[in-house]
Amino acid sequence: SSSEHKLSFRKSKEVCLSYIQDAMLQKQWKRAAEFLTFYIESLEKDFSTQYVGPSEMIWRIGTEILCHHSHSSMKEFSSFIEQMKAFGVKRYLKICLEHAFHLLCNGLIDEAYQNLSLAESWRYGEQTAIQDKEMKLIQAYRGLLDYYSWSKQKNILLEHGHDGFEDLSVEQEMHSCFRKAALNLKEIIKIPGVWDLFVKCYVDLLEFYGDHNEARQVLNEYAYNSKFPANPNAHVYLYQFLKRHGDSKKSLISVLKV
Numbered sequence: 001s002s003s004e005h006k007l008s009f010r011k012s013k014e015v016c017l018s019y020i021q022d023a024m025l026q027k028q029w030k031r032a033a034e035f036l037t038f039y040i041e042s043l044e045k046d047f048s049t050q051y052v053g054p055s056e057m058i059w060r061i062g063t064e065i066l067c068h069h070s071h072s073s074m075k076e077f078s079s080f081i082e083q084m085k086a087f088g089v090k091r092y093l094k095i096c097l098e099h100a101f102h103l104l105c106n107g108l109i110d111e112a113y114q115n116l117s118l119a120e121s122w123r124y125g126e127q128t129a130i131q132d133k134e135m136k137l138i139q140a141y142r143g144l145l146d147y148y149s150w151s152k153q154k155n156i157l158l159e160h161g162h163d164g165f166e167d168l169s170v171e172q173e174m175h176s177c178f179r180k181a182a183l184n185l186k187e188i189i190k191i192p193g194v195w196d197l198f199v200k201c202y203v204d205l206l207e208f209y210g211d212h213n214e215a216r217q218v219l220n221e222y223a224y225n226s227k228f229p230a231n232p233n234a235h236v237y238l239y240q241f242l243k244r245h246g247d248s249k250k251s252l253i254s255v256l257k258v
Helices: 002-025 029-044 056-068 074-087 089-105 109-120 129-160 165-188 196-208 212-224 232-244 249-257
Strands: none
Touching: 002 029, 002 056, 029 056, 056 074, 056 089, 074 089, 089 109, 089 129, 109 129, 129 165, 129 196, 165 196, 196 212, 196 232, 212 232, 232 249
């Protein structure tokens, strides 16, 4: 009967998931991959009336297995992720962000940047509050990669100096990266939260171009705005900034006392 089939199917799924969990805990990635394949195939062959789409669980488990499986490649990982993006509209931005992290961990910076840029242009229906937050994270990490590019161009310029047309093109590229990075980093650090890396990068940009007042304002806001979580690092960054710019010992100590 239909009810017996549903009960049997549910029990089979639970058993299969427990096998996957056991294999993953023992770091038996090949075995875990085989059970996950069976699990997905069983979902596809389920003839009950209830539709079971690819859940977040499949995305999470599959990602973990592919990250550790000895025979998996970046091509296979990206193929799996693209499938998860296609099926999981509500999770699309989150998957894009984690895909970018994986690319970065494997040194594929340009691919990660392209991935974030595509995600930023993605739209589906009316944007929810959760999607809005995820989109801001996408933009923030793209800003971080723009900062990385700016830093590389800056180091080239400082190393070789101003000696010709080639340096002019490097400087133009550097300023372009600065504008894109500053725009996105400035937006993310307005949201209450812990944004240490983003704040440090944004302040570095401002200081390089001599905008010390804006940098001081950003660090004061990050350290003293009551809407932000208590964060000792925020006061350390402010202290380091004040020390670099020769503030009095009294003001330095007052920052550290907090």
